[in-house]
Amino acid sequence: MSMPEPATIPDANTPAGMLEGDLVKRARRGDLAAYDELVKRYQERIYATIYHMTGNHEDANDLTQEAFIKAYQALPSFKGGSSFYTWLYRIAINKTINFLKQRKNRHHFSLNDLDFNTEHNPDLVALISHKTPHRDAGLAELQKKLNEALFKLSEPHRMVVILHDVQGVSHEEIAEAMKCNIGTVRSRLFYARQQLQAHLAEYMQS
Amino acid sequence: MNANENNFETVRQLLKLKQHEVPPPGYFNHFSSQIISRIRAGEEGGTKTFMERLQITAPWLAGFLQIFETRPGIIGAFATSLCLVLGAGLFIAEQSDSAPKTAPVVAENTQPIMDSVTSASPAPLLAATDPSSGISVSTNPVLSLQPSANMFGQQNPLFQSASFATPVGR
Numbered sequence: 001m002s003m004p005e006p007a008t009i010p011d012a013n014t015p016a017g018m019l020e021g022d023l024v025k026r027a028r029r030g031d032l033a034a035y036d037e038l039v040k041r042y043q044e045r046i047y048a049t050i051y052h053m054t055g056n057h058e059d060a061n062d063l064t065q066e067a068f069i070k071a072y073q074a075l076p077s078f079k080g081g082s083s084f085y086t087w088l089y090r091i092a093i094n095k096t097i098n099f100l101k102q103r104k105n106r107h108h109f110s111l112n113d114l115d116f117n118t119e120h121n122p123d124l125v126a127l128i129s130h131k132t133p134h135r136d137a138g139l140a141e142l143q144k145k146l147n148e149a150l151f152k153l154s155e156p157h158r159m160v161v162i163l164h165d166v167q168g169v170s171h172e173e174i175a176e177a178m179k180c181n182i183g184t185v186r187s188r189l190f191y192a193r194q195q196l197q198a199h200l201a202e203y204m205q206s
Numbered sequence: 207m208n209a210n211e212n213n214f215e216t217v218r219q220l221l222k223l224k225q226h227e228v229p230p231p232g233y234f235n236h237f238s239s240q241i242i243s244r245i246r247a248g249e250e251g252g253t254k255t256f257m258e259r260l261q262i263t264a265p266w267l268a269g270f271l272q273i274f275e276t277r278p279g280i281i282g283a284f285a286t287s288l289c290l291v292l293g294a295g296l297f298i299a300e301q302s303d304s305a306p307k308t309a310p311v312v313a314e315n316t317q318p319i320m321d322s323v324t325s326a327s328p329a330p331l332l333a334a335t336d337p338s339s340g341i342s343v344s345t346n347p348v349l350s351l352q353p354s355a356n357m358f359g360q361q362n363p364l365f366q367s368a369s370f371a372t373p374v375g376r
Contacts, residue, residue: 032242039238047234052224061229068241069248070261077265098272143223165221193214200220 024084028075046092052162053096055147067092090177149199157192
């Protein structure tokens with residue numbers, strides 16, 4: 001009978017075991033190993049945010065890399081007033097907004113594949129159940145329609161609905177990242193959902 | 207608000223589909239090392255563009271310039287207004303440069319003064335020369351364009367102070 005391997009506890013002296021604040025301090029001094037750990041911690045969330053805003057894997061890849069590089073270069077100006085993640089998030093969002101402004105309405109979707117668990121998600125299964133008029137619509141088609149509906153929204157509305165309903169970011173954090181008040185976030189969220197509901201009416205359950 | 211949340215429950219469920227969109231397998235395995243390599247390459251090469259340097263040193267100015275980049279209409283309006291300001295400046299400068307009527311009168315009046323100055327003093331006396339000492343001494347005021355040796359308490363390096371001590375007993 002084999003003993004289960006003990007869970008490895010990260011050493012507090014290695015970058016993986018360090019707190020965010022310590023990693024930021026070390027990265028500010030030019031410690032690239034510390035910054036590498038910060039990238040590893042937040043790469044997926046930053047990538048996902050940018051990806052959902054651009055609807056394009058290639059652009060998301062470039063912008064995520066640029067956001068991390070810019071954050072490293074701007075680390076000396078990081079005052080520590082907010083968490084490193086919030087600050088990084090703001091850099092990523094601003095970079096993406098500028099990119100989308102330059103790209104204007106030339107949307108090119110390069111959507112990532114849905115993962116294996118999608119078909120087992122009870123909420124999504126319910127959506128394409130027998131009650132749905134388009135019950136023969138596959139998940140891939142639903143994904144395409146959803147993205148098209150999202151890109152009919154204005155950038156601020158799309159951003160709010162993605163950050164809140166997809167990423168699970170709180171109203172307060174969105175307000176901080178987008179430099180607006182919470183009331184604005186709430187009203188944008190309401191309007192964005194209303195618009196999405198109208199665009200996707202045929203996929204909604206009656 | 208709660209009723210609204212319930213109304214949008216289907217939309218929220220639909221949006222959960224986005225959470226299942228994932229990048230290609232293994233995408234994040236080497237992502238951080240790519241970024242670190244790019245940072246290293248940037249540090250070694252020092253190939254930061256002007257805009258990149260500006261974004262670090264003066265992010266507000268970089269943001270201001272980015273407005274021009276993203277909205278060509280604004281740069282057109284800015285350039286037009288700049289031209290208008292320059293044109294107005296030139297016009298005002300022209301107006302102020304045009305000679306006023308009183309200017310020649312002043313010039314004419316200054317001439318006799320200069321004449322009287324030059325005629326009042328006779329031809330500059332040559333310095334009295336002491337042939338034995340070889341030192342030239344002059345007590346005449348010299349009206350010249352040479353700057354004074356000491357202006358605003360600063361020593362003029364073109365001038366050298368010299369003292370002329372007369373030998374005792376002569």
